[in-house]
Amino acid sequence: EVHLVESGGGLVKPGGSLRLSCAASGFTFVSYTMNWVRQAPGKGLEWVSSISRSGDDKYYADSVKGRFTVSRDNAKNSLYLQMNDLRVDDTAVYYCATYLWEVPYWGQGILVTVSS
Amino acid sequence: DIVLTQSPGTLALSPGERATLSCRASQSLTSDYLAWYQQKPGQAPRLLIYDASSRATGIPDRFSGSGSGTDFTLTITRLEPEDFAVYFCHQYDTSPLTFGGGTRVEIK
Numbered sequence: 001e002v003h004l005v006e007s008g009g010g011l012v013k014p015g016g017s018l019r020l021s022c023a024a025s026g027f028t029f030v031s032y033t034m035n036w037v038r039q040a041p042g043k044g045l046e047w048v049s050s051i052s053r054s055g056d057d058k059y060y061a062d063s064v065k066g067r068f069t070v071s072r073d074n075a076k077n078s079l080y081l082q083m084n085d086l087r088v089d090d091t092a093v094y095y096c097a098t099y100l101w102e103v104p105y106w107g108q109g110i111l112v113t114v115s116s
Numbered sequence: 117d118i119v120l121t122q123s124p125g126t127l128a129l130s131p132g133e134r135a136t137l138s139c140r141a142s143q144s145l146t147s148d149y150l151a152w153y154q155q156k157p158g159q160a161p162r163l164l165i166y167d168a169s170s171r172a173t174g175i176p177d178r179f180s181g182s183g184s185g186t187d188f189t190l191t192i193t194r195l196e197p198e199d200f201a202v203y204f205c206h207q208y209d210t211s212p213l214t215f216g217g218g219t220r221v222e223i224k
């Protein structure tokens with residue numbers, strides 16, 4: 001069974017940093033593109049970042065470009081999101097997501113709150 | 117980017133009634149990789165439909181998806197009390213991933 005479990009969220013001050021992790025199991029992690037998606041409180045969903053199977057190709061939404069860095073460790077079946085220079089409007093639940101045989105799989109999400 | 121427009125914004129219906137939700141894409145989805153999710157307050161989205169019309173594991177057959185290209189529909193044949201929630205569509209056909217703004221199904 002596919003499992004995606006996010007961790008590393010919490011409360012951080014504006015300008016601060018946080019590193020999210022996503023532990024994957026139940027599928028061949030190295031074979032799939034991985035993604036981060038977020039949902040601000042009371043708002044819709046927003047794609048944040050994607051990373052290719054090898055980790056060589058990385059893509060970012062304009063809203064986070066230059067501040068967030070996505071990475072993966074295929075040996076550890078793990079996905080990461082390093083978030084720097086956090087802003088109040090980065091407050092959201094962050095989900096890791098992948099698509100296996102055209103079926104979307106998401107984690108349960110982790111809350112990041114940016115507030116002074 | 118593909119923009120997904122959902123309508124109506126809010127649907128007020130009674131239990132037992134039929135709900136029809138629309139999702140329109142700004143450009144055609146090549147492989148119809150469109151999903152529908154249900155979300156309740158404080159919960160993660162729950163996958164209902166993928167590939168436009170395939171029901172996810174454990175989803176009751178009162179939920180069905182249809183459509184192709186740019187026009188997609190989620191139908192709930194007989195609303196149960198637990199079906200009152202927000203529903204949103206999501207395309208994973210073309211990067212970047214994009215999402216509709218949601219339709220709220222509320223009790224009339």
